Structure formats: structure tokens, C-alpha cells
Amino acid sequence: MKNLFRAAAIAVPATxxxxxxxxxxxxxxxxxxxxxxxxxxxxSFIFSPFPGTTFPWIVAWLVIAATIFTVYFGLIQxxxxxxxxxxxxxxxxxxxxxxxxxHFQALATALSGTVGLGNIAGVAVAVSIGGPGxxxxxxxxxxxxxxxxxTECTLGVKYRNEYDDGTVSGGPMYxxxxxxxxxxxxxxxxxxxxxxxxxxxxxxxxxNMFQANQAHAQITNVVGEYPGWITGIVFAGIVFxxxxxxxxxxxxxxEKVVPIMGVMYVLTALVILLMNAxxxxxxxxxxxxxxFTGAGVAGGMVGALIQGFKRAAFSNEAGVGSAAIAxxxxxxxxxxxxxxxxxxxxxxxxxxxxxxxxxxxxxxGQLIMDPSTGMYLLDEGASTIQTVDGNKGVALTSAAFSSxxxxxxxxxAIAVILFAFSTMISWSYYGLKAWxxxxxxxxTKELVFKVIFCIFVIIGASASLGPVIDFSDAAIFxxxxxxxxxxxxxxxxxxxxxxxxxxxxKSGEIAKxx
Amino acid sequence: MSRKIVVGYDGSKSAKAALDxxxxxxxxxxxxxxxxxxxxxxxxxxxxxxxLEERHKRxxxxxxxxxxxxxxxxVDQLSGSGIAVSTAxxxxxxxxxxxxxxxxxxxxxxxIGRTGHSGLATRIFGSVAGxxxxxxxxxxxxxx
Numbered sequence: 240m241k242n243l244f245r246a247a248a249i250a251v252p253a254t255x256x257x258x259x260x261x262x263x264x265x266x267x268x269x270x271x272x273x274x275x276x277x278x279x280x281x282x283s284f285i286f287s288p289f290p291g292t293t294f295p296w297i298v299a300w301l302v303i304a305a306t307i308f309t310v311y312f313g314l315i316q317x318x319x320x321x322x323x324x325x326x327x328x329x330x331x332x333x334x335x336x337x338x339x340x341x342h343f344q345a346l347a348t349a350l351s352g353t354v355g356l357g358n359i360a361g362v363a364v365a366v367s368i369g370g371p372g373x374x375x376x377x378x379x380x381x382x383x384x385x386x387x388x389x390t391e392c393t394l395g396v397k398y399r400n401e402y403d404d405g406t407v408s409g410g411p412m413y414x415x416x417x418x419x420x421x422x423x424x425x426x427x428x429x430x431x432x433x434x435x436x437x438x439x440x441x442x443x444x445x446x447n448m449f450q451a452n453q454a455h456a457q458i459t460n461v462v463g464e465y466p467g468w469i470t471g472i473v474f475a476g477i478v479f480x481x482x483x484x485x486x487x488x489x490x491x492x493x494e495k496v497v498p499i500m501g502v503m504y505v506l507t508a509l510v511i512l513l514m515n516a517x518x519x520x521x522x523x524x525x526x527x528x529x530x531f532t533g534a535g536v537a538g539g540m541v542g543a544l545i546q547g548f549k550r551a552a553f554s555n556e557a558g559v560g561s562a563a564i565a566x567x568x569x570x571x572x573x574x575x576x577x578x579x580x581x582x583x584x585x586x587x588x589x590x591x592x593x594x595x596x597x598x599x600x601x602x603x604g605q606l607i608m609d610p611s612t613g614m615y616l617l618d619e620g621a622s623t624i625q626t627v628d629g630n631k632g633v634a635l636t637s638a639a640f641s642s643x644x645x646x647x648x649x650x651x652a653i654a655v656i657l658f659a660f661s662t663m664i665s666w667s668y669y670g671l672k673a674w675x676x677x678x679x680x681x682x683t684k685e686l687v688f689k690v691i692f693c694i695f696v697i698i699g700a701s702a703s704l705g706p707v708i709d710f711s712d713a714a715i716f717x718x719x720x721x722x723x724x725x726x727x728x729x730x731x732x733x734x735x736x737x738x739x740x741x742x743x744x745k746s747g748e749i750a751k752x753x
Numbered sequence: 754m755s756r757k758i759v760v761g762y763d764g765s766k767s768a769k770a771a772l773d774x775x776x777x778x779x780x781x782x783x784x785x786x787x788x789x790x791x792x793x794x795x796x797x798x799x800x801x802x803x804x805l806e807e808r809h810k811r812x813x814x815x816x817x818x819x820x821x822x823x824x825x826x827x828v829d830q831l832s833g834s835g836i837a838v839s840t841a842x843x844x845x846x847x848x849x850x851x852x853x854x855x856x857x858x859x860x861x862x863x864x865i866g867r868t869g870h871s872g873l874a875t876r877i878f879g880s881v882a883g884x885x886x887x888x889x890x891x892x893x894x895x896x897x
Contacts, residue, residue, distance in 0.1 A: 329796055334853070338812040338844030340805050341796035348805055405810030487801070494799040568805035668802040
């Protein structure tokens with residue numbers, strides 16, 4: 240703790256802290272405007288709709304990919320589900336490999352990178368723009384995304400680099416280069432470079448600024464308004480202490496507390512749902528009604544669908560390629576086993592946790608409905624549904640949970656900060672892997688990335704939600720554009736692995752150890 | 754049939770006492786000793802991405818360190834004693850792993866030293882000696 244405070248003290252120069260709030264607000268405003276201007280073109284390109292429609296091509300891209308993988312691997316996410324659980328439990332792990340990275344550990348680490356604000360704030364954004372119906376599309380996207388995740392994580396392990404000193408590096412950049420070369424396909428190197436560039440942007444956007452932004456929103460929600468750059472500097476200081484100063488203890492504590500927070504979050508949601516058990520049927524009714532009719536939200540049914548798919552992809556990162564980096568360190572002779580394990584990730588993240596959040600928001604009546612028409616009331620801009628007290632993002636989730644347990648506000652604030660922090664640490668690692676792939680390893684080169692990463696923490700906390708969320712989405716989805724092309728090219732490799740593994744599983748060649 | 758004894762050994766004072774006791778027993782009965790060292794490990798612990806990346810390397814280093822710092826001195830020390838000495842080095846939960854080693858080696862008994870903890874810590878965390886006594890497939894001797 241002492242180190243933590245020291246780091247914070249160094250990071251917050253006294254002169255800045257003493258400046259007047261008015262000046263600080265204008266600094267926030269300047270950062271916000273500058274940021275929105277600099278990233279606008281990129282955001283509009285990624286989210287540009289099909290000509291003559293309002294449907295962004297990127298959403299179709301993700302949906303089609305997930306559908307193709309689901310069909311190509313014959314509903315693998317449902318067929319392999321029990322086997323995936325067995326693998327995580329260690330039933331198929333050789334006891335002589337004890338001490339290596341287990342399936343459970345790879346899954347837990349990947350999950351702590353994805354379970355986070357997407358599940359808390361992202362879902363709130365989805366239902367306030369897309370209505371309850373967005374939940375249906377979110378769940379569907381989660382279920383389909385399991386097949387995308389399966390594909391990318393199998394490839395991540397299969398084509399990872401294992402170095403002489405025993406460390407491993409894996410991820411889309413490696414399957415793009417090695418996998419493409421193996422299949423005699425062109426442009427592998429080019430795609431790997433493109434992916435790495437987007438991965439760095441994604442790390443700075445969704446993996447960093449969105450987290451800092453929502454952590455700040457959550458803190459102000461509890462302690463009252465104050466300028467975002469203060470939160471930014473404190474956060475940046477702590478992140479700096481961990482990733483540059485090597486304060487592993489902070490990261491370790493977070494890694495241990497985050498899963499506990501995650502379980503607590505789900506349990507609390509369950510308790511709230513049980514307290515309102517009579518309304519669960521109604522809530523699902525709202526979800527279905529909204530999913531197919533739009534139920535008075537701005538974009539109608541398409542709006543609900545776009546929001547659901549967008550936020551699901553943002554939350555579980557299926558098809559994005561980030562998880563392939565985290566999963567590639569596992570010890571296994573069969574790359575496909577990690578694919579099986581990784582397909583649990585979108586399930587836990589989206590189908591379970593995101594759905595819980597959505598149900599709690601809907602059931603606690605945060606979305607204001609016109610009782611006479613049964614339609615949701617829209618705010619002045621007619622883009623989002625009116626909420627109790629006008630809450631948005633994480634504040635909406637916080638209000639929903641607090642309406643059942645007033646003290647939950649504080650617990651959620653702590654959870655959000657920890658989730659945000661662990662996601663930042665995970666993404667700083669993903670970003671660094673992409674950075675070293677581009678520029679090579681070396682202390683100075685890595686330091687440059689880490690410093691840039693910390694600067695973006697400050698920008699993220701200062702900017703307002705709109706530009707940050709747009710850029711975060713755009714960067715993460717840009718990763719998916721490149722990654723999914725690679726997955727299409729390499730999916731026959733995964734199919735071969737799958738057929739071989741299944742036949743050996745059937746013949747008893749691959750058997751349980753316990 | 755000669756007796757085979759698994760002795761849990763971590764280099765501590767009480768482990769040395771257990772080892773001495775095992776050796777004298779083996780000598781008297783013409784048995785052999787398996788010096789077992791367990792590296793505490795749970796496949797369900799949480800690791801950071803960097804730790805995942807380096808795990809395989811660290812494992813190699815940990816095994817090497819245990820081999821040279823803990824097991825090798827014992828083997829050297831007992832090489833002239835006339836009894837057959839072998840070693841077992843494993844990762845895992847200490848109690849479970851000792852039981853497994855005893856089973857795999859076909860040992861007749863397990864001998865361990867006791868750490869001397871009592872009271873609150875044991876209430877919360879349990880003791881290796883206590884749980885081994887409950888779970889072991891063969892008789893257990895605890896050396897003070």
C-alpha cells in the first residue's frame with residue numbers, strides 16, 4: 240500500500256491538484272474536443288452503414304462470422320460444452336504436468352480481461368439505447384460468439400511461439416504469419432501488422448480509455464463531481480507503477496480479488512432477481528417483445544439488434560482476437576482443448592453476467608415506460624430511453640442495483656474500479672504483445688508503449704462517454720475485421736484438429752486421468 | 754520383502770528429524786527410502802498474463818532449484834549409508850501428492866516431520882500431518 244500511495248503522490252503534481260475547478264473543467268473539455276476531432280473519421284468508417292440503410296456493416300460482419308463458425312463446426316458450442324467443463328476441472332490434465340499453466344488458469348486470466356465494464360456499463364448502454372430487446376440479441380451474440388472464440392483460441396495455441404527460455408507468445412499475429420505460410424496463403428505478414436496496429440488502438444481504447452472513463456464516472460457517482468483528469472492521473476500513476484515499475488503485487492492482488500468480485504456481482508444480481516421472482520417472466524416478455532418489435536426504441540428492432548450485438552462483441556471480445564493472446568500460454572499437447580475451454584468465456588461473460596445486469600436494470604424499473612401505451616419514453620435527443628434520474632452507463636447499473644440494496648453503490652464502485660484496473664492490465668499486455676511484434680523486443684521500445692498507455696488513461700478519464708465509447712468500439716471492431724479474415728482462411732486447420740481429436744476421444748486414446 | 758518408506762522432506766529441521774528417523778528405520782529393517790519433496794501448487798490459482806507467459810520457464814527453474822538445493826544434498830549425504838535412496842519431486846497439494854507418491858511407489862509407510870503449529874492457524878488452514886493421517890493409504894508416522 241505504501242508503494243501505491245507513493246506512486247500516486249509522484250504522479251499528481253501539487254500544482255495541478257491546486258488548480259481551480261473551472262480551469263480543470265475547460266481542460267477536460269479541451270481534451271474531449273481534441274480527442275473527438277482526432278478520432279472521428281476512424282469511428283465513422285468502422286460504423287458506416289450499408290448504403291441506404293442504418294445497419295453498420297461491422298455488425299453484420301461479426302454476426303455472419305459467428306454464424307459461419309457455428310455452422311461450420313456443427314454447433315460446437317453446445318456439443319462440446321460438457322467436455323469443456325471437464326477440461327477446466329482438470330479431468331484430462333496429466334498430473335505430471337502439474338505446475339504448468341492449467342486450463343482453468345488460462346480461462347480465468349482471459350476472463351478477468353473481458354469481464355469488466357462491458358458487463359456493467361456496456362449492458363446499461365445497450366438497454367438504454369436499444370431497449371430491453373437488445374438483451375435478446377446480446378444473448379444470441381454471446382452464444383454464437385462461443386464458436387468464434389473456439390476457432391481463434393485453438394489457432395492461438397497451435398501457432399504460438401515457444402522460445403528457448405521456456406516463455407511463450409501467441410495470438411492472431413502469430414497464426415496470421417505462421418498459419419498463412421503453412422497453408423501457402425499470401426499476405427499473412429501484412430495482416431499480422433494490420434492486426435497489431437488495431438490491437439494497439441484497441442488496447443488504448445476499449446482496454447484503457449473506456450475503463451478509465453467509466454471508473455471515473457463511478458467514483459463521481461459516489462463522491463460527487465470533480466474533474467476527470469484527477470482520476471486519470473491517479474489511475475495512470477498506479478498503472479505506471481505496475482507495468483513500468485514492476486509492482487507485481489498490485490496486479491496479483493487484483494487478479495485474486497476480481498474473480499471474487501465477479502462472483503459477488505452475479506450472486507447479488509441473483510438475489511435481486513429472486514426478490515422480484517414474480518417479475519422475471521414479465522422481464523423476459525419485455526426482452527422478446529423488444530427484440531422483435533423494437534418496442535418504441537429509437538432504432539426499432541434493428542436498433543435493438545445493433546446495440547445487442549455491439550455490446551456483446553465489446554464485452555466478450557469473440558472474434559476480436561485478444562483472447563487468443565491470453566489463452567496461448569496453456570500447457571497442452573492438443574491446441575483444440577484450449578478452444579473448448581475458451582468457448583466458455585463468452586458464455587460466462589455474456590450469456591450469464593451481461594444477462595444478469597440487463598435483467599436487474601429491467602426488473603428494477605430503471606427504464607421509464609409510458610403506462611398508457613406500454614412504450615418507453617425517449618429523452619429529448621430521442622436517441623436513448625429516459626431513465627430514473629437520467630442515469631447513463633455504469634450509473635444506470637449502479638442505480639438499478641442500489642434500488643434493492645442501497646449500500647451496493649459503494650461495493651459496485653469498488654468492483655468497477657478493480658474490474659477497470661484488471662482489464663487495463665490485461666490490455667496493456669495485449670497491446671504490448673502487438674507492439675513488440677511490430678517493433679521488436681527491447682526495454683526502451685516497451686517503455687515507449689507503456690508510457691503512451693498511461694497517457695491514454697488520463698485522456699480516457701477526462702473525455703466524455705460519447706467519443707470514448709465510439710473510439711473504443713471502433714478500435715476493437717477493427718481488430719475483428721482483420722482477425723476474422725484470418726479465421727476464415729485458417730478454419731480448415733481447426734476442423735482437422737477437431738476431427739482428429741474427436742476420433743481419439745471416442746477411441747479412448749485421449750482419456751481422463753482421474 | 755523389504756520395506757519402502759516415503760519421507761516428506763522440505764529441508765526444514767523437523768523434516769531432517771523425519772529423514773533421520775526413516776533412515777534408521779530403513780537400516781534396521783533393510784528397507785529403502787523415497788525422499789519426496791512437494792512444491793505447493795494449485796491449478797485453480799489466479800495468474801496475471803505475464804505469469805502465464807513465464808510459467809513454463811519458472812516451473813523449470815523451480816524444479817531445478819528444488820533438485821539442487823533440497824534433494825541433492827540428501828542423496829549425497831545418504832550415498833554412503835548403505836540403504837537405497839530415491840527421490841520424488843512433484844507439484845501439487847502437499848497431502849494429496851504425498852499420498853499419490855506413496856501409492857505410485859508402492860510404499861509401506863509415510864514418515865513426515867511436524868511443523869509444530871497449533872491453535873488458530875491450524876484451525877483455519879488445517880495441518881499437513883492432520884490431513885495426511887486422515888487421507889493416507891498407508892500408515893503414517895509423525896516425527897516430532
